[in-house]
Amino acid sequence: MADVTEREALAGTIAALGGEKFAPALYGWLQHICPIDNITIIAFFQDRRPEVFFSHAKEKRVFEKLESDYIQGAYLLDPAHRLHLDGANEGLYCYRDVAPDHFQRTEFFATYYGRTTLVDELIYFAQPAPGVSITLCIGRDATSRRKFSAKAVAQARSVAPIVTALSKRQWHDLKSTESAPSDPVPETLRERLLSERDISLSPRQSEIAFMILQGHSSVSIGLILGISPQTVKVIRKQLYKKCMISSQAELFSLLTPYLLDV
Missing domain, CATH: 3.30.450.80 (Transcription factor LuxR-like, autoinducer-binding domain)
Structure with a gap:
């Protein structure tokens, strides 16, 4: 070179x-x-x-x-x-x-x-x-x-x-059958947790769960979703209680297997 x-x-x-x-x-x-x-x-x-x-x-x-x-x-x-x-x-x-x-x-x-x-x-x-x-x-x-x-x-x-x-x-000839932006992960996680673990999360709880996995803080999540950081913390606490976990590491272990099927 x-x-x-x-x-x-x-x-x-x-x-x-x-x-x-x-x-x-x-x-x-x-x-x-x-x-x-x-x-x-x-x-x-x-x-x-x-x-x-x-x-x-x-x-x-x-x-x-x-x-x-x-x-x-x-x-x-x-x-x-x-x-x-x-x-x-x-x-x-x-x-x-x-x-x-x-x-x-x-x-x-x-x-x-x-x-x-x-x-x-x-x-x-x-x-x-x-x-x-x-x-x-x-x-x-x-x-x-x-x-x-x-x-x-x-x-x-x-x-x-x-x-x-x-x-x-x-790569001009690449194709995708879908062109509109979409993020199926939160809904997929919610459906899988309900069917396989009998854990019923709300759409907002599953959305925040995924954002936690991505690395967003409560402040960052609040800014993106237009809610207060305190509200995020409340939802996060409810989420952990439903999943019977107490840490991000446990959340990662619980949800990661479902990412493979998205």
């Missing part, structure tokens, strides 16, 4: 459009923009589980559980997937800015994200078709153990229009 200029790398990426060499070429070009330790390209759909199009990392732990855990259900708790459900604007996002305020306190972070050794991540977000999103994540992990500097983020953001345009062209 040292013998190839940035412009030559970009030209090679454009030339690789439509083929299997596009993703590796894109990764090579992005290395010229700012040093990165890993990359993963994932497509999110409204009607099925995500698909991994490309991943590369020197540190094996980064993607060790990608296919076995993440794709099978853990993605539902990932802030990157939230961008898809929210129909976010195309561009570059800092993972730490889109993650819920208590994300690093969640069981998802402890059992999955924390074990990847990722220390920082940037997300290029594009929407090539209705109901379809592409997240191209570049990260820093145990390889360098460095977060992205303000300069590196600015450099990455400066090429966001190019990255999103190339991604949309490469």
Whole structure:
């Protein structure tokens, strides 16, 4: 890569459009923009589980559980997937800015994200078709153990229009049978708990339960739902009582198996 200029790398990426060499070429070009330790390209759909199009990392732990855990259900708790459900604007996002305020306190972070050794991540977000999103994540992990500097983020953001345009062209033929944003998880959790555990949660309780798993604090949940933090705490207490649990860890253990069937 040292013998190839940035412009030559970009030209090679454009030339690789439509083929299997596009993703590796894109990764090579992005290395010229700012040093990165890993990359993963994932497509999110409204009607099925995500698909991994490309991943590369020197540190094996980064993607060790990608296919076995993440794709099978853990993605539902990932802030990157939230961008898809929210129909976010195309561009570059800092993972730490889109993650819920208590994300690093969640069981998802402890059992999955924390074990990847990722220390920082940037997300290029594009929407090539209705109901379809592409997240191209570049990260820093145990390889360098460095977060992205303000300069590196600015450099990455400066090429966001190019990255999103190339991604949309490469994957323009992706399809989803559903195009309207939807989040079936809270209702699915509510139905499964009732049928399999005889636990009857209200729609609001199941909604808050899922938001707790995602890493939202009572304040954050209140702001999103338009209710007071104290009301959230009351509902959370009622939720725990119905489920006969007393901690977020127990809530995670109770609900995680049902995420696999969403």
